[in-house]
Amino acid sequence: xxxxxxxxxxxxxxxxxxxxxxxxxxxxxxxxxxxxxxxxxxxxxxxxxxxxxxxxxxxxxxxxxxxxxxxxxxxxxxxxxxxxxxxxxxxxxxxxxxxxxxxxxxxxxxxxxxxxxxxxxxxxxxxxxxxxxxxxxxxxxxxxxxxxxxxxxxxxxxxxxxxxxxxxxxxxxxxxxxxxxxxxxxxxxxxxxxxxxxxxxxxxxxxxxxxxxxxxxxxxxxxxxxxxxxxxxxxxxxxxxxxxxxxxxxxxxxxxxxxx
Amino acid sequence: xxxxxxxxxxxxxxxxxxxxxxxxxxxxxxxxxxxxxxxxxxxxxxxxxxxxxxxxxxxxxxxxxxxxxxxxxxxxxxxxxxxxxxxxxxxxxxxxxxxxxxxxxxxxxxxxxxxxxxxxxxxxxxxxxxxxxxxxxxxxxxxxxxxxxxxxxxxxxxxxxxxxxxxxxxxxxxxxxxxxxxxxxxxxxxxxxxxxxxxxxxxxxxxxxxxxxxxxxxxxxxxxxxxxxxxxxxxxxxxxxxxxxxxxxxxxxxxxxxxxxxxxxxxxxxxxxxxxxxxxxxxxxxxxxxxxxxxxxxxxxxxxxxxxxxxxxxxxxxxxxxxxxxxxxxxxxxxxxxxxxxxxxxxxxxxxxxxxxxxxxxxxxxxxxxxxxxxxxxxxxxxxxxxxxxxxxxxxxxxxxxxxxxxxxxxxxxxxxxxxxxxxxxxxxxxxxxxxxxxxxxxxxxxxxxxxxxxxxxxxxxxxxxxxx
Numbered sequence: 001x002x003x004x005x006x007x008x009x010x011x012x013x014x015x016x017x018x019x020x021x022x023x024x025x026x027x028x029x030x031x032x033x034x035x036x037x038x039x040x041x042x043x044x045x046x047x048x049x050x051x052x053x054x055x056x057x058x059x060x061x062x063x064x065x066x067x068x069x070x071x072x073x074x075x076x077x078x079x080x081x082x083x084x085x086x087x088x089x090x091x092x093x094x095x096x097x098x099x100x101x102x103x104x105x106x107x108x109x110x111x112x113x114x115x116x117x118x119x120x121x122x123x124x125x126x127x128x129x130x131x132x133x134x135x136x137x138x139x140x141x142x143x144x145x146x147x148x149x150x151x152x153x154x155x156x157x158x159x160x161x162x163x164x165x166x167x168x169x170x171x172x173x174x175x176x177x178x179x180x181x182x183x184x185x186x187x188x189x190x191x192x193x194x195x196x197x198x199x200x201x202x203x204x205x206x207x208x209x210x211x212x213x214x215x216x217x218x219x220x221x222x223x224x225x226x227x228x229x230x231x232x233x234x235x236x237x238x239x240x241x242x243x244x245x246x247x248x249x250x251x252x253x254x255x256x257x258x259x260x
Numbered sequence: 261x262x263x264x265x266x267x268x269x270x271x272x273x274x275x276x277x278x279x280x281x282x283x284x285x286x287x288x289x290x291x292x293x294x295x296x297x298x299x300x301x302x303x304x305x306x307x308x309x310x311x312x313x314x315x316x317x318x319x320x321x322x323x324x325x326x327x328x329x330x331x332x333x334x335x336x337x338x339x340x341x342x343x344x345x346x347x348x349x350x351x352x353x354x355x356x357x358x359x360x361x362x363x364x365x366x367x368x369x370x371x372x373x374x375x376x377x378x379x380x381x382x383x384x385x386x387x388x389x390x391x392x393x394x395x396x397x398x399x400x401x402x403x404x405x406x407x408x409x410x411x412x413x414x415x416x417x418x419x420x421x422x423x424x425x426x427x428x429x430x431x432x433x434x435x436x437x438x439x440x441x442x443x444x445x446x447x448x449x450x451x452x453x454x455x456x457x458x459x460x461x462x463x464x465x466x467x468x469x470x471x472x473x474x475x476x477x478x479x480x481x482x483x484x485x486x487x488x489x490x491x492x493x494x495x496x497x498x499x500x501x502x503x504x505x506x507x508x509x510x511x512x513x514x515x516x517x518x519x520x521x522x523x524x525x526x527x528x529x530x531x532x533x534x535x536x537x538x539x540x541x542x543x544x545x546x547x548x549x550x551x552x553x554x555x556x557x558x559x560x561x562x563x564x565x566x567x568x569x570x571x572x573x574x575x576x577x578x579x580x581x582x583x584x585x586x587x588x589x590x591x592x593x594x595x596x597x598x599x600x601x602x603x604x605x606x607x608x609x610x611x612x613x614x615x616x617x618x619x620x621x622x623x624x625x626x627x628x629x630x631x632x633x634x635x636x637x638x639x640x641x642x643x644x645x646x647x648x649x650x651x652x653x654x655x656x657x658x659x660x661x662x663x664x665x666x667x668x669x670x671x672x673x674x675x676x677x678x679x680x681x682x683x684x685x686x687x688x689x690x691x692x693x694x695x696x697x698x699x700x701x702x703x704x705x706x707x708x709x710x711x712x713x714x715x716x717x718x719x720x721x722x723x724x725x726x727x728x729x
Binding site: 157196198199200202205206209212231232236 | 493495496514561562586605606607628651652654
């Protein structure tokens, strides 16, 4: 524009200069109008929140099962689901485990408005569980002990482990290790007994010494000591009462029993 | 006064004679504890006394109690009733001294006229007694009254012969009759320096309920009372010298543990057992301040320990690798202990000081020994031993602790064990298995006067003390 105005002005000037005649000076052009002020357009009013979808899958479950809620929300600043789920993201899903039929309500809101959508998950009682299969028979430590352990026998007035007793206690040690491995809570009491011929008081001490000897032997073979206790019954618990050496020998024993 | 001196003289002479025999090494069974041998005991005639009115029906009870008390004492020989004269005086007035009269024919000796019952009826043959009991009973104001006299037949006239002349009162029933009989007997026995056993208590074990429990009874087996009800094994009782405390070993709380009870209240007292597989055979010291017992606390072989009455202040006394049980403290000195130990290889009798020093074996090493018991004199002991018999063939022996000569009192009539001295120092209680069951017997320390005092179930391990006053 300026260039044109300048060109016009120079031409006029040349003409004027060329003509010694004074021609009338044209009026300058009106100044251009000031530029129009540009205003940022006001933002459009906020859009209302809109729930695009809110579904539950499946809508019917048995008690103990779960359903998945899925939702998609647009234009919302706050989104939440009741029934304790609380605030959620605009698009999301959540697994729920209602114990009874429950209606979930999604509420989405914005400055422009809010939207709610509900979905119900129906819960039906499951059929009764089938009876558990019969437990397979479990052999207890006490049964194993009663069936497989053997008594160790002693000479009269003695508490040392003689050869036949060593063999018995060695087998008993293996048995005990197996039982303790299978049943970590099982404990054993080693009883010491005497035949009826000594006095009751001395036999109480002798029975105790026999039970301690047997325990020491078992521990030496690796049976855990903390699973073994000892008790003497002196001559108070005979297995027979005949007055002959066969019966006396049967009574001079160390015996393994389950601890109470 | 004269009479008392005479009695004392007779008694003293007898004891002297017995002691003389004893010192000469002719130790007879009775002498060992100062029990006067039968030969030396005064002979006493005790006719059946009669009663008038309501007292009459009670006299059987009275007479048998009086006879049992006197005959069981060990200081008197009873003159046999079958020899007694028919004319029995009941009171001093009944005696009529014989008189002399002129002979029927001139030249003969003067006659003796019998005027009534007299002292010589009893001192002469066939009765040959040294003493005579006279008396009768009646009822007065609803009570039983006994008039009792004791005469020393060595005297010639009634006045000097009378040793006792006394009234005794009781209820008009069997208990009253027994009471006056016991009191009369106690007065008579006191003349001879003997003590009555009435009032003393025996604690023992009985399984008659199906389980071994602790029981008590009187010296003659009456008043048997069950003291524990644990329904388990409770055994090996001990009683303090004053009779106020008893203790025992029980399985009621698991392994054998000691419990202590008051004999007066019947209530359990607190005793903390050391943590051990076995705590057993408790025994009180004479002052009742400590308890000795056998325990496996910190040891493999049961040892002798001592503690206070609650298990505190625990100290180990014996220190060997042998089983040791049954500690028994000398009741006179409180200083030395008898106990059973396997130190020699078999259970034998040992003694040591209460601090564990000076241990020595008292028996020979043969057989098995068990259950030592001290006489109240702190001098004589009793125990069970199999010497001379097969394993388990126990008999009762007594022995002077200084002389060390054991005397065998039973001879294989059953298995005889657990002897215990009576508070009077001349009787023993023990158990005997004759046949199927074990029962409790008492006897004099010379082996005579055997009485079986239990019958039901098996009855074991008796201990004897004075009763509660």
